Amino acid sequence: MAKIRPSQGAPYARIMGVGGYRPTRVVPNEVILETIDSSDEWIRSRSGIATRHWASDEETVAMMSIEASGKAIADAGITPEQIGGVIVSTVSHFKQTPAVATEIADRIGAGKPAAFDISAGCAGFGYGLTLAKGMVVEGSADYVLVIGVERLSDLTDLEDRATAFLFGDGAGAVVVGPSQEPEIGPTVWGSEGDKSNTITQTVPWDDYRNGTPEKFPALTQEGQAVFRWAVFEMAKIAQQALDAAGITSADLDVFIPHQANMRIIDSMVKTLKLPEHVTVARDVETTGNTSAASIPLAMERLLATGQAKSGDTALVIGFGAGLVYAATVVTLP
């Protein structure tokens, strides 16, 4: 039997740079109220959301990803040619084949990297980050671009008063590269497929094509069930990620949960008993829920506004449709 040479990777991996893109159009609650019977006060009290960004026809999944990637690559201090892998997490790129990752890789000038899309809902960033870390440490790529991107406005039922106000559009990207120190902790991740109906697309595309129903598919969820799972079950996962990284909440500088809803964020912080000194991402107020894009977008904003700084220790946790989740401790770029 021939002896196969093992791959040579980096000792560890880290997030080297982050970038985001928010569509130009800012949509206040007043616009949402044109199609649902509700109020600004009700929307704010249930979600903490005041405004969100909705993409124009020109702000495609690829375009937003390319903008975010350019910033992340510049922030990482590398060139596009050095990118050896592009991972895109999205549920709202409507051309399923080929993977949008290949178009993005080409248009940013990355040459011929491995490029593929993943579907992990609002946990997509953590799933992509974990794959990227594996690629860098295993040696199949030196630098990997991880992109979370969504145009959830395309999957929003504007007449559903429970969800019309929730979703937004945008892209967030990070570059993962080699490190001499562990700067991305062990990932605690998983799925609970028995709860697949709690967050889902209303109907599959083929049902819509066949005419039942006539309404375009949209995202729908069971609010109370999702809230209970997100707050109380995900707080346990967040704690497990801290334990796996060998730290406690006292060691944390920043907490970046998926920006689903301010009420979920507030309750998670309470349930986790996070110390006062921990900065909590609350980007959902002006960005809405952007699914896979929410964590890198929130990370970029915390760093850009000085609320967090390079070298800070952050707990990130994504959770959503599947149900799926992924939590890990990272050092901010």
Add this chain to the structure above:
Amino acid sequence: MAATQEEIVSGLAEIVNEIAGIPVEDVQLDKSFTDDLDVDSLSMVEVVVAAEERFDVKIPDDDVKNLKTVGDAADYIAKHQA
């Protein structure tokens, strides 16, 4: 040992006070969580989870929507507690 109805109601009152800031004396059997006590659907989930821990009872999501009043919740807990 199973809690009495009186203990359940006073426990619920403390929970509602903690979560929604409602004075404990306002939490009476006939009060509606949403209409009288300002406990919205999401806060109700927090109340339910706290009640589960306190009274060692499981309240599935499907049953939560039937708990309209403090009395509904107290009866449910009395019937299902371990």
